[in-house]
Amino acid sequence: MSSLSIEQALDLLAETPKRLAALTAGLTPAQLCASPESDEWSAxxxxxxxxSCADVWGGxxxxILAQDEPTIRAISPRTYIRKTDFPQLQFAPSLKAFxxxxxxxxxxLQPLPPNAWAxxxxxxxAGKLSHLTVLSYAERLALHERAHIGQVTRIAATFTKTQA
Known part of the structure; x- marks a missing residue:
């Protein structure tokens, strides 16, 4: 059972790029590449x-929408990212692509009828066989991103404090 409604998932998914842009708007390219602490990620x-998560889970x-009950081999976004150039890209063009x-x-997703979400x-x-729906993947993506928005909020605040 999903903890988000379709509308909530859509709202959160739509919000992520806007929030990232707003949170990082005042940061320099150097700050966007810098980790606030040695064991933390940069923005x-x-x-x-x-x-990477958007590629894997969006894919x-x-x-699911293209085939009737396909079998998908789980791919870790952390493994997938090693096959991309995402970590080396400058922030602004990467955010534009995202x-x-x-x-x-x-x-x-927006025009899908309710039954398509199922x-x-x-x-x-990834362990035992599971059945994941369009909604469960959208929810996973939205909730995962919400946690990382909190992380970017903390990163941006760290650099904003040092500028003040």
Whole structure:
């Protein structure tokens, strides 16, 4: 059972790129690449991770919508990111690409009838076989991003304090 409604998931997914842009608007390129603490990610690293999750889980959504109950091998976004250049990209173009990708995902999800949100895939490779739906993937993405928005909020506050 989902903890988010379809509308809540859509709202959170739409909000993420806007929040990232607002939180990082006053930061310099150097600050966007800098980690506030040695064991923390930079804003750029958080964005790279979010893009990786969006690729993996958004790709699963697309596959579920394209096929009847596909079997999907679970892919860790942390493994997937190693096959990308996301961590090396400058923040502004990476955020622009993330924003475009999110607009495309929302354009796919927003017109879906309620029964399409219940379409499912069999997911293997992450322990026991599970059945995940379009809504469960959208919810996973939205809630995961919400946690990382909190992280970027703390990163931005660290650099804003040092400028004051």
């Amino acid at each position: 750029g690293e958080v964005l790279a991770h979010l893009r 699963a959504i697309a596959l 924003t475009k990708q999110r607009a495309e995902l929302l354009a796919t 379409r499912a895939a069999k997911v293997t490779g």
